[in-house]
Amino acid sequence: MNLKTFKGGLHPPDGKHYSAHKAIELCPLPAELIIPLAQHIGAPAEACVEVGALVKKGTLIANAKGFVSVPIHASTSGEVIAVEPRLHPMGKALPAIVIKPDGADAWDESLVGADPATLDIEELKRRIQAAGVVGMGGATFPTHVKLSPPPEKQIDTLILNGVECEPYLTADHRMMLEDTERILDGVEILLKVLGIKRAVIGIEANKPDAIETMTRAAAPRNIEVQALKVKYPQGAEKQLIDAITGRQVPSGTLPMEVGVVVQNVGTCAAISDAIRLGRPLVERVVSITGPAINEPKNLLVRVGTPLQFLVDQCGGLNGEPAKIIMGGPMMGQTQLSLETPAIRGTSGLLIFRKQDLPRLESGPCIRCGRCIGVCPIHLQPTTIAGYARLDLFDEAADYHALDCIECGCCTYICPATLPLVQSIRYAKAAIMAKKRTL
């Protein structure tokens, strides 16, 4: 097999065995759904329902606010019982709409699908935005924005991200096996929207079943499948583009600069639903996994389902949880509590116990250079982190701190266990703040 890749990166023990063989199950309805208004990069949506309102599954409950924003919909039928700040995965209380399900889980009848062939490009994009589709790999960038490059940018390739290089996560893997047709339908819609012919699906070689299934289904549609070397962060947008096309996205620009649009495979399935069925993005596949979960699973979860409820569906906890992570272990976000809800960007819920987390003391840098070897951007993480610790942000900027994609490879590999990427994040924030005040 011809395995493509990028320079740098590493392969952490992936922990995918916990859930890779578990078929997607539908998660039942919890007692209440907490649907935050901030579920995408960009301006949060604005609530348009009041307490007491009766909603159906897919009913609009918050309007998009601006271009880089998408609306939010009820993820089941029931009654709005609160519009108030609730604990958000970001770690603070943010406005949310709380729905008490009626148990019928009935779709809003006003939602009607259409044959994508009958719709023009603008209408397709409008419907994708109206359905609240965002990048489901975790970054939650509104999809319609990516599909609207300025006219001078010539797009020639659509890349589908089926890499799922984060350890432990298996949601995309299962979707490629079980929702193959929906994904490929979404790919065809995307090709029409972009007005191009070439689509390549990148999948890491550690998912041979997904590669085989996708290749078989994609071949008659003239969509390529590219097996990729098993390496983190192979699923990072720029690294994926590099591996598949050999093009480097210039520093500080977007993939459209090199004629590429990247979409996650889960997003493709959401696009197919949005157009063919008229259904907004109200549920997604989440891997509930890790050594602290009794029975790891891949669940189809309604947006707003509290994490505790997901744990309950997976046989509960095996021991005391010490770290609750939304997403994967390399880039995921720790959670204050299991009361936070799953949102559109929740690709996984990963729970570790104390004994699964090594507590390592940081020591001095021994200049081993491993962080430089693994950095996919070819940065010098110790140098930037060193400047950051001294608050020398101009120097950190000179060493291209802003190019860091925060993949965490440097921190993972550092034998002195220095918090390198964390220091670089601090430097990035300070540099950005300085730029804004100038």
Added chain:
Amino acid sequence: MENQLYLSSSPHIHSGETTDKVMRKVIYALLPACIASLYFFGLAALLVLLLCTIGCLAAEALSCKMQGRALTLVDGSAALTGILLALNLPASAPWWMALFGAAVAILIGKQVYGGLGHNPFNPALVARVVLLISFPVQMTSWTAPAPLSTTLDAVTSATPLGEMKTAVMLTGKLPALAHSGFLDYLSGNMAGSLGEVSALALILGGLYLLWKKVISWHIPVSFIGTVLVIGGVFWAISPEKYPNPLFHLLTGGLLLGAFFMATDMVTSPVTDKGMLIFGCGCGLLTVLIRLFGGYPEGVSFAILLMNAATPLIDRFCRPKIYGQLEAVKG
């Protein structure tokens, strides 16, 4: 439950490869050379090894105590320095010299700069050179190997490099030994410091480090390659006067230096390109000192000189950033 949860920014996992494990692997890699030295020099070698290691640990502990810092013995770096220093000394080194060397290595070579990670020069080499310049007689009284003997062999002899230097200086011609005896040099049957004698043991340890990815190939290959090429050029020009490149490779401290001293992470460049430049520089200086310098052995001086150049090399070998197509300024 909440108050028992760890909150931190990503990543949440670690490779588990920590500084003390890295140091321990280098110590494991030196074991074949240590065992070879015990085989060839017996108890005398054991004594030097113990004195240097204990001396380094004691100096490290003392300095931590004086600076009011937490004890750093567990990181393994002081023990490693001790073993490396011992491998750089003759088996006949007196006890006070071993202890003095250990104190110099840790206190002057390392702790004055701020301890592990901050020293510009390889501490063991600093000590070796200080000893070489201060006590030239003791440092160049080489014991002839006497496999499995338990007492120190009183017979001293010159190292092959030393004999070569003397012969070339006196007669302008290479001695006969420079053309033969490669098998003895390979196995270690020659006079020299503890760690110089067995090329085979050093290669074994070096391969282990490469296999475990503790070191990369860049420094050993460019160092040894440069010595072979430059040494080979001189040999081709005048085989009467300059030794065969194989002689360069198997005698003296080249293998010990190339695999274990030049690859010291703290004092060598951090990028692949920088390491290649560093290794080539070490190789070039080694040959020049061996052939034209006042000392028969050039590896220590070569590495120390290149250690001094490391910050400069790093400065000019900044990696090209992904997506940064124009040249990166130095």
